[in-house]
Amino acid sequence: MAATTRVLSAAPVATYEDYLAQRGGSGLEAARAVAPEVVIDEIDAAGLRGRGGAGFPTGTKWRTVREVGSDVLPTTVIVNGAEGEPGTFKDHTILLNNPYQVIEGALIAATVVSGGEVVLALKAAASDVVRRVRAAVAEMDAAGVLAPITVRVFEGPGEYLYGEETALLEALNGRPPFPRITPPYRRGAVDVVLTDDEAASGSGQSALVEMADGNDAAPPALIDNVETMANVPGIVLHGAAWFRECGTEQSPGTIVCTVSGGTESAGVGEFEMGTPLREVIETLGGAEQGRPVKAVMPGVSNSIIPAAALDTALTYESMAQLGSGLGSAGFIVLTEGDDMVAVAAGASRFLAVESCGQCTPCKRDGLALSELLARLARNEATIDDVAEIRDLARMVSEEARCSLANQHEAIVTSLFDEFDGEVAPHVNQTAPAAEPMFVAEILGVTDGLATLDESRRGKQPDWSFDETDSGKRPVERLAEHRDHATQ
Numbered sequence: 321m322a323a324t325t326r327v328l329s330a331a332p333v334a335t336y337e338d339y340l341a342q343r344g345g346s347g348l349e350a351a352r353a354v355a356p357e358v359v360i361d362e363i364d365a366a367g368l369r370g371r372g373g374a375g376f377p378t379g380t381k382w383r384t385v386r387e388v389g390s391d392v393l394p395t396t397v398i399v400n401g402a403e404g405e406p407g408t409f410k411d412h413t414i415l416l417n418n419p420y421q422v423i424e425g426a427l428i429a430a431t432v433v434s435g436g437e438v439v440l441a442l443k444a445a446a447s448d449v450v451r452r453v454r455a456a457v458a459e460m461d462a463a464g465v466l467a468p469i470t471v472r473v474f475e476g477p478g479e480y481l482y483g484e485e486t487a488l489l490e491a492l493n494g495r496p497p498f499p500r501i502t503p504p505y506r507r508g509a510v511d512v513v514l515t516d517d518e519a520a521s522g523s524g525q526s527a528l529v530e531m532a533d534g535n536d537a538a539p540p541a542l543i544d545n546v547e548t549m550a551n552v553p554g555i556v557l558h559g560a561a562w563f564r565e566c567g568t569e570q571s572p573g574t575i576v577c578t579v580s581g582g583t584e585s586a587g588v589g590e591f592e593m594g595t596p597l598r599e600v601i602e603t604l605g606g607a608e609q610g611r612p613v614k615a616v617m618p619g620v621s622n623s624i625i626p627a628a629a630l631d632t633a634l635t636y637e638s639m640a641q642l643g644s645g646l647g648s649a650g651f652i653v654l655t656e657g658d659d660m661v662a663v664a665a666g667a668s669r670f671l672a673v674e675s676c677g678q679c680t681p682c683k684r685d686g687l688a689l690s691e692l693l694a695r696l697a698r699n700e701a702t703i704d705d706v707a708e709i710r711d712l713a714r715m716v717s718e719e720a721r722c723s724l725a726n727q728h729e730a731i732v733t734s735l736f737d738e739f740d741g742e743v744a745p746h747v748n749q750t751a752p753a754a755e756p757m758f759v760a761e762i763l764g765v766t767d768g769l770a771t772l773d774e775s776r777r778g779k780q781p782d783w784s785f786d787e788t789d790s791g792k793r794p795v796e797r798l799a800e801h802r803d804h805a806t807q
Contacts, residue, residue, distance in 0.1 A: 324591065326554060326590060333420060339420040343557065346557045347553030350557055356432040356434075359428065360432060362556060363379040366555045366564065366572065371546075372483075375645075381505075381542065382542065395434055395436070396541045397438045397439070397542045397544075398541055399426050399549050400441055400544065401449070401453075403648075404480045405619040405621060406762070407762065410546075410547060410588055410648065411545065413765075422546055423456060423471065425544075425548075425551070428552050429552065437472070439472055440471070440473045444478075445478050457472075476491045476497070477496075479497050486499045487676075489508065489543075505542075509539075512538045567592055570635065573592075574591060577589060577651065578649065580605070580653070580765075581654060582607070584608055584768070585605050593634060597634055597651065601613070601630070607655065611655035613630060615660070615738070615739075616653055617663065619650045619652070620670055620727055620759065621647040621727050622730055624731065634649070658757075659742065659751070659754040660739040661696055661751075668690040668693050673781050675781075678721060679718075681715055681725065689728070696709065701746065706743055710733075713736070716729050758777065760773045760777075781793075
């Protein structure tokens, strides 16, 4: 299966006029001409699943949000463009290639769930994407296609957790991106308050509602990934059967993949679901000469994929059967010669630093796990330290409110289970000492070269970039910015 061009056009769509010339906007017209249930049924029949990592059925999500909508305040539709998963650069590429289809998809979603506002949540640091999306919004506004829905661009922080949907909602309200317990379909982007004082004290969007119980008026939020929204206009215009012409029965459609790491080149491309991982790697990157693929790391979200499983089809069901997951389809290729203990230490360091500290095991045990793995890579650990690493990997996810801690457990445990033979040589110092592999988000892919965010090297566990760490958890250090109301 060669790379395809359903979501990623062969050439960037330069202007909104060019988009219209390709039948852009027709999906929105069709959605506005029928009942919302008709659109939801078509999305459901298409089998579209969220492309942000979780793979949740999009039609089910839309139906739920529509059913729990507030009678007082409109629903907010949010496009999650807070891409920060190491090894992933698909959303960035999609938005530069064709932002109009993403905006159209969000407008369709807002039409269906009675949304009053669309928020395109991006990272402020991704200035090229911000400029491109703002320009696209302005073009579509001038063409008169946005009304009656308000569309705005939000420039968020650089933290990894900003991409977690409830943490994103916190960021929209001017607070640090600390995940909530309450899901978006129960409490969305607008804080409902009951008094003028509460409204005045809010740092973000709030609405004063004269009700005995403010929770009754709280509007939900519909949050979907960039790639998910990019698929919506085509489904509404061409139908579910068209969407299912690609992919498999359980995993229809296409998926945009990123390949980086130990390859001749890095790249981003769109493939039919069901394409073997090996083919994606060979098409986009190609193995480095003389260095066979040893394993593939699907970002830092799922278990490691060993070389023996490279022919696994890229579907939700096949990856789950393997004990891993599609995630955001960002694949970091590891080759013979890469030290897997150093890989584990690097992934652990990234996740331990990016933990917000609301869940003590996640931050405390995560940092301890990261430090022990670094010692092991440097040949400074004992056999007792190895036993503690395994214990900490099991405990780090206890009572976690978001998936970060589960990711930490999955990636460290899988690396140790799959490459257990590389542990003992570090304990008895027969392996070369190694530094933790540098793991960070991709800032750009140019001429086959992926550029990583070097600033991450200096980020402290307290989320500062100070010379020394304060010893405080981010949730403690940034407490003055946080709303302590129950979410």
